[in-house]
Structure formats: structure tokens, C-alpha cells
Amino acid sequence: MIFVKNGPLKGCVTVPGDKSISHRAVMFGALANGTTEITNFLHGADCLSTIRCFRQLGIEINNQASSDTVTILGKGLYGLRKPDQTLDVGNSGTTMRLISGILCGQDFAVTLTGDESIRRRPMGRIIAPLKQMGADIESAMSNHCAPLLINCTADKMSNLNDMLTGIRYQSPVASAQVKSCILLAGLYAEGETSVTEPYISRNHTELMLSQFGAAIRTKGNTVTILPGPYLEGRKISVPGDISSAAYFIAAGLMVPNSEVLIKNVGINPTRDGMLKVCKQMGADLTLDNIRDDGGEPVADIVVRHSELKGIEIGGDIIPTLIDEIPMISILACFAKGKTVIKDASELKVKESNRIDVMVENLTKMGADITATEDGMIINGGKPLHGATIESKLDHRIAMSFAVAALMAEGDTEILNAECVDISYPNFYTDLKKLYQSH
Ligand SMILES: O=C(O)C1=C[C@@H](OP(=O)(O)O)[C@@H](O)[C@H](O)C1
Numbered sequence: 001m002i003f004v005k006n007g008p009l010k011g012c013v014t015v016p017g018d019k020s021i022s023h024r025a026v027m028f029g030a031l032a033n034g035t036t037e038i039t040n041f042l043h044g045a046d047c048l049s050t051i052r053c054f055r056q057l058g059i060e061i062n063n064q065a066s067s068d069t070v071t072i073l074g075k076g077l078y079g080l081r082k083p084d085q086t087l088d089v090g091n092s093g094t095t096m097r098l099i100s101g102i103l104c105g106q107d108f109a110v111t112l113t114g115d116e117s118i119r120r121r122p123m124g125r126i127i128a129p130l131k132q133m134g135a136d137i138e139s140a141m142s143n144h145c146a147p148l149l150i151n152c153t154a155d156k157m158s159n160l161n162d163m164l165t166g167i168r169y170q171s172p173v174a175s176a177q178v179k180s181c182i183l184l185a186g187l188y189a190e191g192e193t194s195v196t197e198p199y200i201s202r203n204h205t206e207l208m209l210s211q212f213g214a215a216i217r218t219k220g221n222t223v224t225i226l227p228g229p230y231l232e233g234r235k236i237s238v239p240g241d242i243s244s245a246a247y248f249i250a251a252g253l254m255v256p257n258s259e260v261l262i263k264n265v266g267i268n269p270t271r272d273g274m275l276k277v278c279k280q281m282g283a284d285l286t287l288d289n290i291r292d293d294g295g296e297p298v299a300d301i302v303v304r305h306s307e308l309k310g311i312e313i314g315g316d317i318i319p320t321l322i323d324e325i326p327m328i329s330i331l332a333c334f335a336k337g338k339t340v341i342k343d344a345s346e347l348k349v350k351e352s353n354r355i356d357v358m359v360e361n362l363t364k365m366g367a368d369i370t371a372t373e374d375g376m377i378i379n380g381g382k383p384l385h386g387a388t389i390e391s392k393l394d395h396r397i398a399m400s401f402a403v404a405a406l407m408a409e410g411d412t413e414i415l416n417a418e419c420v421d422i423s424y425p426n427f428y429t430d431l432k433k434l435y436q437s438h
């Protein structure tokens with residue numbers, strides 16, 4: 001797909017539902033008793049993978065493409081059935097890691113796999129704690145990656161009660177997927193299960209599980225859950241995804257004379273690092289109509305073109321903006337001075353190695369950017385020119401460069417641009433509307 005310099009961006013956009021919250025709503029709805037109705041569900045390929053897996057596990061899910069509402073007929077914590085085939089999570093790390101915690105609590109064996117990218121991503125980070133809980137979970141190729149073989153049938157369990165055992169886990173990484181996986185296994189464990197993280201990662205699991213009736217509490221960086229006994233189906237309204245809003249925030253700030261209103265965006269403080277960073281860089285960015293939507297804070301965001309300055313980004317803010325770093329690194333190319341992004345080595349184990357892929361592609365466009373061990377250094381101010389961009393089938397890379405192209409002289413070609421389907425199927429249409437509507 002070819003993109004050219006364009007702008008200004010004017011008008012209003014409503015981003016689709018939050019990916020993390022959509023996944024969790026399906027999973028917890030399946031484990032609850034009764035009906036769960038999800039509005040503003042994200043119909044991206046990743047969340048559809050979660051729906052497909054839970055259908056294979058015997059859950060009835062009504063999902064009409066014409067409507068944003070999905071209905072789950074939950075069967076309770078012990079209502080899943082053995083699937084006939086291997087479960088395929090597609091490209092979704094969230095599905096793979098969270099479902100593994102749930103499947104370790106089931107009395108049937110199952111194999112989990114996914115696409116080529118998923119089969120390269122590290123699963124040792126969930127295998128180790130799940131094994132500590134007494135689960136029988138293995139990497140099929142013994143390489144700490146998927147396919148995963150899970151067999152926690154009664155005869156395989158080391159615990160005399162045929163159950164998982166609660167653990168106190170000190171996680172080496174700040175990862176909501178690792179944390180959520182262990183907490184979900186904790187629903188099926190004997191005693192308390194707790195996870196302590198080096199920095200707090202997104203807390204949607206904690207907020208939503210508690211609404212479903214789980215006994216879960218947070219103190220500092222530690223979350224503790226008690227087993228079962230009963231989750232109750234409920235209505236869930238999914239806020240717009242701040243990770244999708246990030247592209248319009250950046251485009252509005254970078255392209256001269258732009259003014260964009262982004263409506264109904266989730267601003268949970270464990271996800272809002274991009275807003276803080278933009279402010280610190282000097283952005284003209286305001287939050288209007290701040291409200292609570294079913295336990296998650298939501299706002300409308302107004303951004304106007306701004307002169308930005310480089311800053312240092314690292315430490316506890318990183319998990320709160322981890323998926324926005326590709327976009328932030330492009331923003332830094334248009335800021336005055338130096339931006340240093342550190343403590344972000346997790347970027348290397350996403351859908352692609354997002355440090356290398358950003359540095360490689362931005363260098364092709366003429367940026368002054370260097371990869372470091374745990375991030376990147378960008379000297380802003382060099383004009384960008386069009387280039388051929390390898391998206392590496394990574395949705396966040398494709399979307400980030402579609403925005404960079406608006407500021408680059410000449411054509412920018414993005415290879416495999418359709419991979420945005422993973423989290424934002426209408427992204428290019430929504431972006432175009434903002435610069436073509438006036
Ligand atoms: O829990 C989640 O929904 C997610 C957690 C993050 O991954 P990690 O837990 O690996 O940091 C994030 O990058 C991913 O897009 C979604």
C-alpha cells in the first residue's frame with residue numbers, strides 16, 4: 001500500500017474497542033455462570049481468535065459482524081469441554097498466555113499453537129510459574145515456545161487433591177499477560193495465589209475479574225487471588241483503545257495545522273503513559289468529558305499540532321505505553337533535540353523485534369536513530385523521506401509508518417499493510433477521513 005505526504009488532520013474519530021479488555025470479556029464471560037453481553041467489542045483478528053478458541057472449548061458465543069455486541073453464554077469455571085482439535089491463537093500473545101492459565105485448571109489435555117510469529121515468542125515466562133503450581137505444561141519443541149502441550153487431568157497432578165497449588169510469584173518482567181495467566185490459574189488452585197511485578201502492568205484482569213465476583217485484591221505491585229468459587233455473567237462496555245488512539249494523537253501533534261478529537265478513549269492509569277509522554281514533550285493535548293465506564297476511566301481527547309521537544313522515557317512508565325513505543329519513536333523524529341527510550345527490552349519479543357524494525361525502517365526514511373540494548377536514541381529534526389517499509393506483519397509497525405508517511409517527502413510503501421486487521425481493521429479508512437474531510 002502506498003502513502004503520501006498529507007494533511008492537516010481535522011475532525012473527529014472514534015477508535016474501536018480496547019483489545020485487552022475485549023479478550024478478557026470473552027474469557028471471563030465463558031468462565032462465568034449465565035450471560036455476558038459485551039458492547040463495543042473489538043472485531044480485530046486477535047479478539048476473533050479468542051472467540052474461536054472458546055467456541056472450540058464448547059462455549060456458545062453470538063457475534064454478528066453487523067453489530068458491536070457479543071453475547072457469551074458462560075458455563076461456569078468447570079464448564080469448558082475438551083476441544084476436538086488443537087487450539088490456534090493466530091497472532092495473539094494475549095490469547096495464548098491467558099488461555100494457558102485457564103487450561104491448566106481443566107481436567108482435559110489440550111494443545112495450543114499459533115502463527116509463525118507466535119511460535120517465536122517466549123512462553124517460558126508462563127511455563128515456569130504454571131509448573132511451580134503443579135501444572136503439566138510443556139513446550140512441544142522444548143524451545144520455550146509454542147506449540148504448548150497442557151495436560152492437567154487428575155492423574156497428572158502432583159498435588160494430592162488433584163488441584164493446582166497457589167504460589168507467591170515474583171515475576172521477573174512487568175507483563176500483564178504473565179500476571180493474568182497466573183491469576184487465572186489461581187482461580188483453580190488450592191490456597192492463595194499472588195503475583196508481584198517489578199513495575200505495575202495493565203490491570204484490566206484485576207478490575208474485570210473483581211466485577212465478575214472473583215476474590216482478588218491489589219496492594220502495591222502485588223495482586224492476590226483466591227480460588228473460584230463462582231463468577232457471575234454481566235454486561236461489559238468496552239472503552240475505545242488508547243493504543244489505537246495513539247496513532248491519531250501522534251498524527252495530530254506532528255502534522256501542521258491539525259486539530260483532532262478522539263472520542264471515548266480508555267485512560268486507565270496503567271495504560272496512559274503515551275498521554276504523559278506527549279505532555280512532557282510539549283503537546284497541546286486536553287482530556288474532556290472524563291467519566292467512568294463500568295469501572296474503566298474514559299475521556300475524549302483533543303490534540304492540536306505542537307512543537308515538541310525530546311525527552312527521556314524509562315522505568316515504571318514503560319509498561320503503561322509499551323505498545324505505543326513504535327509511534328512515540330516516530331514522534332521523537334519530529335521533536336527538537338534528543339529522545340532516549342530505555343528499559344524497553346520487552347519490545348524485542350512482540351509480534352516483531354520492535355526495536356530493530358523501527359530503527360531499520362526509520363533509518364531508511366532518513367531519521368537519526370540508534371538501537372540500544374533496551375531501547376533507542378533518536379536525534380529529532382532531520383526531515384523524513386518516503387521509503388519501502390517492511391511491516392514484518394506487525395500491525396503496530398504498519399500503523400506507525402502510515403502516520404510517518406504523512407510527514408515524509410515522496411512515496412512511502414508499506415509491505416503487508418493489511419496486518420492492521422489484528423487490532424484495527426478500519427484504520428486506513430479512519431485516518432484518511434481525517435485528512436480528506438475538509
Ligand atoms: O495483557 C494484555 O492484554 C497485553 C499486555 C502487553 O503484553 P505483555 O504482557 O507481554 O507486556 C501488551 O503488549 C499486549 O498488547 C496486550
Ligand SMILES: C=C(OP(=O)(O)O)C(=O)O
Pocket residue numbers: 046091092093094095323350351396423
Ligand atoms: C503485543 C501485542 O499483542 P499480543 O501480545 O497480544 O500479541 C500488541 O497488540 O501490540
